[in-house]
Amino acid sequence: MRPIHPRLRRRLKVAATWLWLLIPIAVLTGSQMGSSRSELDWQRKLAHSLPDNQSVQIDLIDALVARGRHLEAIEWGEEVIRRNPGSDEGFRALLNVNAALGRNHEALEHFEKIRQLRRANADDYATAATLLHGSDVTRAVELYRAALNLDTEHFAANMNLASALAENGDLTGARSHLLRARSAAPGNASVTIGLAQLDAIAGDAESAALRLQEILSTDPANERARRLLREIQNTTINEPPLRED
Amino acid sequence: MSTTSPDAFHDVERTDRGASTMQWIIGARPDLLLFLGTPCLLFVVAELALSFGFEVAIIVLGTVGAIGHHFPGLMRAYGDRALFVRQWSRLVIGACVLAIVCSTFIFADLDGLGFIVLMWGVWHAMAQVYGMGRVYDAKVGHLSRQTAYLDKAFCVSWFTTVLLLSPGRIQVALTELYKSGIPAIAPEALSNLQLAAIIATSATTGAWLLHHLDSRKTDRPESLTKVILFSGSIAFWWYANVLVQNVIIGVALFEILHDVQYLGFVWNFKNADLRKAERPARLSAMLFSANPKSLSLFVILAVVYGTAFRGAEQIFSGTAAQVIAILVLLSTLLHFYTDSFIWNLRDAPVRKVLGVDDAERA
Numbered sequence: 196m197r198p199i200h201p202r203l204r205r206r207l208k209v210a211a212t213w214l215w216l217l218i219p220i221a222v223l224t225g226s227q228m229g230s231s232r233s234e235l236d237w238q239r240k241l242a243h244s245l246p247d248n249q250s251v252q253i254d255l256i257d258a259l260v261a262r263g264r265h266l267e268a269i270e271w272g273e274e275v276i277r278r279n280p281g282s283d284e285g286f287r288a289l290l291n292v293n294a295a296l297g298r299n300h301e302a303l304e305h306f307e308k309i310r311q312l313r314r315a316n317a318d319d320y321a322t323a324a325t326l327l328h329g330s331d332v333t334r335a336v337e338l339y340r341a342a343l344n345l346d347t348e349h350f351a352a353n354m355n356l357a358s359a360l361a362e363n364g365d366l367t368g369a370r371s372h373l374l375r376a377r378s379a380a381p382g383n384a385s386v387t388i389g390l391a392q393l394d395a396i397a398g399d400a401e402s403a404a405l406r407l408q409e410i411l412s413t414d415p416a417n418e419r420a421r422r423l424l425r426e427i428q429n430t431t432i433n434e435p436p437l438r439e440d
Numbered sequence: 441m442s443t444t445s446p447d448a449f450h451d452v453e454r455t456d457r458g459a460s461t462m463q464w465i466i467g468a469r470p471d472l473l474l475f476l477g478t479p480c481l482l483f484v485v486a487e488l489a490l491s492f493g494f495e496v497a498i499i500v501l502g503t504v505g506a507i508g509h510h511f512p513g514l515m516r517a518y519g520d521r522a523l524f525v526r527q528w529s530r531l532v533i534g535a536c537v538l539a540i541v542c543s544t545f546i547f548a549d550l551d552g553l554g555f556i557v558l559m560w561g562v563w564h565a566m567a568q569v570y571g572m573g574r575v576y577d578a579k580v581g582h583l584s585r586q587t588a589y590l591d592k593a594f595c596v597s598w599f600t601t602v603l604l605l606s607p608g609r610i611q612v613a614l615t616e617l618y619k620s621g622i623p624a625i626a627p628e629a630l631s632n633l634q635l636a637a638i639i640a641t642s643a644t645t646g647a648w649l650l651h652h653l654d655s656r657k658t659d660r661p662e663s664l665t666k667v668i669l670f671s672g673s674i675a676f677w678w679y680a681n682v683l684v685q686n687v688i689i690g691v692a693l694f695e696i697l698h699d700v701q702y703l704g705f706v707w708n709f710k711n712a713d714l715r716k717a718e719r720p721a722r723l724s725a726m727l728f729s730a731n732p733k734s735l736s737l738f739v740i741l742a743v744v745y746g747t748a749f750r751g752a753e754q755i756f757s758g759t760a761a762q763v764i765a766i767l768v769l770l771s772t773l774l775h776f777y778t779d780s781f782i783w784n785l786r787d788a789p790v791r792k793v794l795g796v797d798d799a800e801r802a
Contacts, residue, residue, distance in 0.1 A: 243612070
């Protein structure tokens, strides 16, 4: 058999090299014609291919929640913990989805699972405490305190604990936690409103009004501050600071 | 198993046997610093940086270097008159085709090029390690085709296996594929692929080791420096992709190794070329003379090239950002493409500059 001319061989080699690039380009471009390329679609495929990759699974649950598909997110989360019963991330996702849906009982069950795994973080404690705040304030306070043991600057835990303490008449404790929340989020209007409410309850209407006017000077559309200011100017307020849900 | 024919190497200058397996590309110290010892050095630096929270420094260095090191390669591809005359069709037509591909993908908002860049990037990283290994073998006069094939199989199998076993890399690769609308791959298929890769790599490594040991019995054994280069680079590839949990840091770490080895190799090559040139170009003399000023200027230009692109990516938005994205992609793909032939040991001028045996093609 006649050997291939070196020049022809070189050209064939160059052509073959280009095919290595052009064939995948053709396949990848062709596959985009007419098929769905939504973010949720490829995240589903990824979660299907990598069932043991926790971050991929949690990303899909987050994506489903972001699109309002909570029940589907719960189904997927249950599949994650069925496959990996030690997955605190799976339980955490279910805690948050159920909490968002108002399914407090189910959410708290998942919180207990995280606690049993000894992986509960400050966010988990704060979420569970918020769920209990309406029905069992004593337990909620315990959980807020547990959250703050893990993260003293936790904003929601400080805010909500302040609210719970104010409800129980502990205005000093409530003020101390609001001040901690302020140091975690300086300039936050909710904290200033909370402090104004405490001032008003303590009978210091002038200081309360000053705080609310300060908010309205930077955010004149703040309806909550406007309403409270109106109430303070008319009468003395005696309701506890509002909760951060 | 005989790997080489002694008759084929009749014109190679030989010293004693011990020295013959430890030939250097630049010299013992620079080779240890830039090619062979770099994985160990980087491993220590990376562990310290990760322990002390300097992750951002690794990422910045890796991302700037990832583009910056294209500059010397492109300079060689398009600034070397003799090379351009030899390869003009590839250098011109190739660049045009790649520019069309990049522009189409960016302006038509198509997915998939990310997957191609990722795969070609892994191949490119592997090819650099393999190519430098071949240079080390050529330096000791070991130019067997069988060794070259086994070296390639060894490098390809290890780089592929690590890629398949790296949770971060496989996630990125699948994401890019799925964004293009490719159907989902079953997890069992992925597990089987991983198993097949492990078996193939074990078999290839066994064959490669036996072949290496066999070559020790011949007059022209394989280079020991090649073995050190392969072992260090592949171990670092494993470390960066499997042991380092954050995929961005892992990619940046291997990129730094790749860039150091590449810049060292290119500067040495151009320096040797300059020394052999009768009438060297002024720019070449400025950048590749053997003095600290030239060396610094060479590194600074690479850093400026990388920083300019990365900076522009951060600054611009809209159409300007799309143009920058095309230029970054083009620079990357052109670097991968041109590097596949501008350093080819089969080319006599390349062998001449590197000062390796011309008796048989590597």
